[in-house]
Amino acid sequence: MSGGGAVLVTGGAGYVGPPAARALAASGRPVVVLDDFSTGHREHVRWGSLVEGDIADEALVTETIRTHGVTAILHFAAKALVGESVRDPDLYDRWNRGKTTVLAGVAAREGIGAIVFSSTCAVYGNPDVVPIDENESKKPINPYGASKVACEEALFATGIPVAALRYFNAAGAEPEHGLGERHDPETHLIPLALRALRTGEPITVLGTDYPTPDGTCVRDYIHVSDLASAHVLALDRLERGDGGGAWNLGTGTGASVRDVLEAVGRVAGRPVPAVEGPRRDGDPPSLVACADRVRRDLGWTPVTSDLDRIVSDAAAYEEGVHA
Numbered sequence: 243m244s245g246g247g248a249v250l251v252t253g254g255a256g257y258v259g260p261p262a263a264r265a266l267a268a269s270g271r272p273v274v275v276l277d278d279f280s281t282g283h284r285e286h287v288r289w290g291s292l293v294e295g296d297i298a299d300e301a302l303v304t305e306t307i308r309t310h311g312v313t314a315i316l317h318f319a320a321k322a323l324v325g326e327s328v329r330d331p332d333l334y335d336r337w338n339r340g341k342t343t344v345l346a347g348v349a350a351r352e353g354i355g356a357i358v359f360s361s362t363c364a365v366y367g368n369p370d371v372v373p374i375d376e377n378e379s380k381k382p383i384n385p386y387g388a389s390k391v392a393c394e395e396a397l398f399a400t401g402i403p404v405a406a407l408r409y410f411n412a413a414g415a416e417p418e419h420g421l422g423e424r425h426d427p428e429t430h431l432i433p434l435a436l437r438a439l440r441t442g443e444p445i446t447v448l449g450t451d452y453p454t455p456d457g458t459c460v461r462d463y464i465h466v467s468d469l470a471s472a473h474v475l476a477l478d479r480l481e482r483g484d485g486g487g488a489w490n491l492g493t494g495t496g497a498s499v500r501d502v503l504e505a506v507g508r509v510a511g512r513p514v515p516a517v518e519g520p521r522r523d524g525d526p527p528s529l530v531a532c533a534d535r536v537r538r539d540l541g542w543t544p545v546t547s548d549l550d551r552i553v554s555d556a557a558a559y560e561e562g563v564h565a
């Protein structure tokens with residue numbers, strides 16, 4: 243049991259980290275963001291202090307922990323583009339597994355009491371059973387997923403209580419806080435659909451012959467505010483001494499590509515221009531979480547993950563960015 247000190251939020255300038263930093267700060271915890279801005283945005287760092295640098299800079303991380311009285315870490319920092327990982331697997335091994343291993347070593351030496359880690363449903367690869375529960379075997383089908391399995395292992399090996407939160411599809415935004423999704427390149431469906439509406443350039447539906455109800459891929463979309471609240475609950479659990487583990491973070495409800503495009507069209511009041519294209523390599527037909535464990539162990543309930551709410555928040559954020 244530990245806790246009460248400051249929380250180091252690695253990658254707190256990206257997409258998913260800042261809402262969690264906001265939620266932590268709202269719960270009364272001092273926050274220190276550590277980010278190298280390789281893909282982050284300075285304007286997303288609005289809660290707590292900022293330390294600019296690399297999670298694998300041992301001297302910097304050690305000094306940050308000591309100076310700020312850090313007792314726990316939320317670890318978001320990573321490279322997270324599946325396509326890039328396929329093109330350059332070594333980069334993902336070095337960057338994700340390698341740097342997380344260094345961070346884990348410093349955390350253990352400095353007596354950190356809890357780590358909440360951003361894992362992913364990509365650790366399961368092509369699951370045998372959907373909805374996917376945490377006992378599904380880990381058979382990642384791309385180097386990104388493999389690097390996240392290796393990160394989980396490196397973190398669990400420290401003996402520090404670790405919560406590996408395996409997110410399904412992070413989506414939505416917190417427009418009221420100026421937070422949302424701006425990846426470069428953007429590969430996520432909702433921002434791409436909003437871009438298609440803005441530019442008139444049609445989005446390509448990648449595969450319409452999957453064994454799913456409408457032939458397009460089905461995913462489990464979870465709002466970043468719901469992800470944020472799960473991080474606070476996971477940290478509470480670890481600091482209470484109730485033990486770590488792996489938890490899926492999804493709603494348990496799937497939406498197909500066509501469902502999402504319809505929702506974007508409904509929210510915008512006009513249809514998304516779209517064309518049909520072939521399947522993309524490595525896309526499993528359906529990835530939907532069994533979310534029983536997270537509901538039971540963390541007492542977590544999704545509040546904002548309704549698809550129309552996700553889309554309207556993402557659209558409001560985009561409007562702000564392009565105003």
Ligand SMILES: NC(=O)c1ccc[n+]([C@@H]2O[C@H](COP(=O)([O-])OP(=O)(O)OC[C@H]3O[C@@H](n4cnc5c(N)ncnc54)[C@H](O)[C@@H]3O)[C@@H](O)[C@H]2O)c1
Pocket residue numbers: 252253254255256257258259276277278279280281282283295296297298317318319320321322341360361362363408409410411412413425
């Ligand atoms: N977005 C999703 O749908 C999704 C789904 C599952 C898991 N995840 C995981 O969630 C985490 C956050 O994803 P995101 O979408 O916010 O990505 P992101 O690229 O927006 O954010 C990553 C942040 O980490 C920082 N960073 C990267 N490497 C760093 C390093 N070595 N040192 C310091 N800072 C570094 C970047 O500058 C950026 O601010 C990642 O670990 C990702 O694997 C995301």
